[in-house]
Amino acid sequence: MSAPVSLRLRTAATSAIDRVPSYGVRALAPPPPGSGLKPVMGDPGLPVVGHTLGFVGSMLDASRERYARYGTVSWANVIGTPLVIALGPDAIERILVNKDRAFASREGWNYFIGPFFDRGVMLMDFEEHRHHRRIMQEAFRREQLVRYVEAMNPAIERGIAAWEPREGFRLYDRTKQLTLDIATEVFVGGALGAEADRLNRAFVDAVHGGQAIVRRDVPGGRWHRGLLGRRVLEDWFREQLPARRASGGNDLFSVLCRAETEDGERFSDEDVVAHMIFTLMAAHDTSTITFAMAALQLARHPEWQERLREESRALGKATIGFDDLDALPAMDLVFKETLRSNSPVGLVAREARFDTEIDGHFVPAGARIGLGLFPSMRMEPWWSDPDRFDPERFSPERREDAWHKYAFAPFGGTAHKCIGMHFGAMEVKAMLHQLLLRFSLDVPAGYEPLMDYGTGVFPADGLPLTLRRI
Numbered sequence: 001m002s003a004p005v006s007l008r009l010r011t012a013a014t015s016a017i018d019r020v021p022s023y024g025v026r027a028l029a030p031p032p033p034g035s036g037l038k039p040v041m042g043d044p045g046l047p048v049v050g051h052t053l054g055f056v057g058s059m060l061d062a063s064r065e066r067y068a069r070y071g072t073v074s075w076a077n078v079i080g081t082p083l084v085i086a087l088g089p090d091a092i093e094r095i096l097v098n099k100d101r102a103f104a105s106r107e108g109w110n111y112f113i114g115p116f117f118d119r120g121v122m123l124m125d126f127e128e129h130r131h132h133r134r135i136m137q138e139a140f141r142r143e144q145l146v147r148y149v150e151a152m153n154p155a156i157e158r159g160i161a162a163w164e165p166r167e168g169f170r171l172y173d174r175t176k177q178l179t180l181d182i183a184t185e186v187f188v189g190g191a192l193g194a195e196a197d198r199l200n201r202a203f204v205d206a207v208h209g210g211q212a213i214v215r216r217d218v219p220g221g222r223w224h225r226g227l228l229g230r231r232v233l234e235d236w237f238r239e240q241l242p243a244r245r246a247s248g249g250n251d252l253f254s255v256l257c258r259a260e261t262e263d264g265e266r267f268s269d270e271d272v273v274a275h276m277i278f279t280l281m282a283a284h285d286t287s288t289i290t291f292a293m294a295a296l297q298l299a300r301h302p303e304w305q306e307r308l309r310e311e312s313r314a315l316g317k318a319t320i321g322f323d324d325l326d327a328l329p330a331m332d333l334v335f336k337e338t339l340r341s342n343s344p345v346g347l348v349a350r351e352a353r354f355d356t357e358i359d360g361h362f363v364p365a366g367a368r369i370g371l372g373l374f375p376s377m378r379m380e381p382w383w384s385d386p387d388r389f390d391p392e393r394f395s396p397e398r399r400e401d402a403w404h405k406y407a408f409a410p411f412g413g414t415a416h417k418c419i420g421m422h423f424g425a426m427e428v429k430a431m432l433h434q435l436l437l438r439f440s441l442d443v444p445a446g447y448e449p450l451m452d453y454g455t456g457v458f459p460a461d462g463l464p465l466t467l468r469r470i
């Protein structure tokens, strides 16, 4: 029997705040006469904080409430700015396919993470983006992925073998450390040495910078620490560059240094630094959250846990390589269902470059947009029984994702589609494989993780599970 999943941080404060705001309902901007477009309706929420607490506290509840009140497109003040919230596969398709180039990724993301991840490939658009993406793609070719998984397996083995079986094992917290160690190995070739702690701190500060409530460079504040973190990372990568350019290493840093397209395009030093910092960020929380939430679901659903363990045992290997992934179909179903029910990327940011439309609603030039990947995959009418953990919905017989190209879009789509999607899948599955061969997972009946929102929705209580050695 599958129990419904609930991923909510429901404090009295956030739920109450979220019920307040029909106050001040108005159109974001009047549609041009004769356009036939509907206005984007919404409301600002509370003074100063707007709807931030509702969205950060429970993006799912806030999105469901918006949808019930205003439909697929609405606006709200979130993190200090009016934000157009777009929901559902049609809106996802419209914005990501972006045929008329109405939506800019750079301007959209800049407001949230620009100072910390400037010049990252996601913060580029159109010709410039295509140029950088083509070079970057060289570092994500199949033959590179095969090498990355070879490099990551020993780090996974060291990490998971040291996990101590017990009740209340904070799996999410420990996974964060594990994925950082894997990144150190695969992204920079394990070369941090005595600097590891300082660089880890700098990385975490840069990631947290974008989550600051006070979005100004005030000494001691999150934003400030984020900027300092970015500087530390830049200095370190710059310092290492000459040696990496000369090396034949197989870590991502060295590979990006020598990546070259068929037309001879290469990255400058500053490009490599910016892409490394951004890619570390893009890879870290996403894989960590996916692995941890998959582990939670397996703890809740022993029948799936056993099915995956049997599949892994049948491989007869302590670690998996890239070519083994096809032999783990049940693991793939669980991976997909975890991404659907807990997409680690909550809202994708864009900005309207000129007056345009989403789902028949008039969106004025300059509007900031939050495209709800996470909530859209957890809502009716696009998914039936969306809170239920049901990996078989992705089975060839059912394919509940197939009715719309963008019903299942945890990796986004088109130009900015996650360049690391195969890397991420490989990392999460390689970790699950080793975890299941060593440990069984359990969780007290009725346990609900306390969810919070950082770069995505994550378990704020560290995810205490019971680990037993098998």
Ligand code: HEM
Binding pocket: 105, 121, 122, 123, 133, 278, 279, 282, 283, 284, 286, 287, 290, 339, 343, 344, 345, 348, 349, 373, 409, 410, 411, 412, 413, 415, 416, 417, 418, 419, 420, 421, 423, 424, 425
């Ligand atoms: C389960 C894991 C992951 C998920 C769900 C995920 C999701 C996403 C999404 C939704 C986007 C699109 C953002 C947008 O359109 O604005 C994206 C972009 C990106 N991701 Fe991932 N990601 C994951 C893992 C990774 C990993 C492991 C890496 C690197 C090794 C990575 C590197 C990137 C990069 C570089 C971009 C920007 C691509 C571009 O703008 O051209 N991601 N990811």
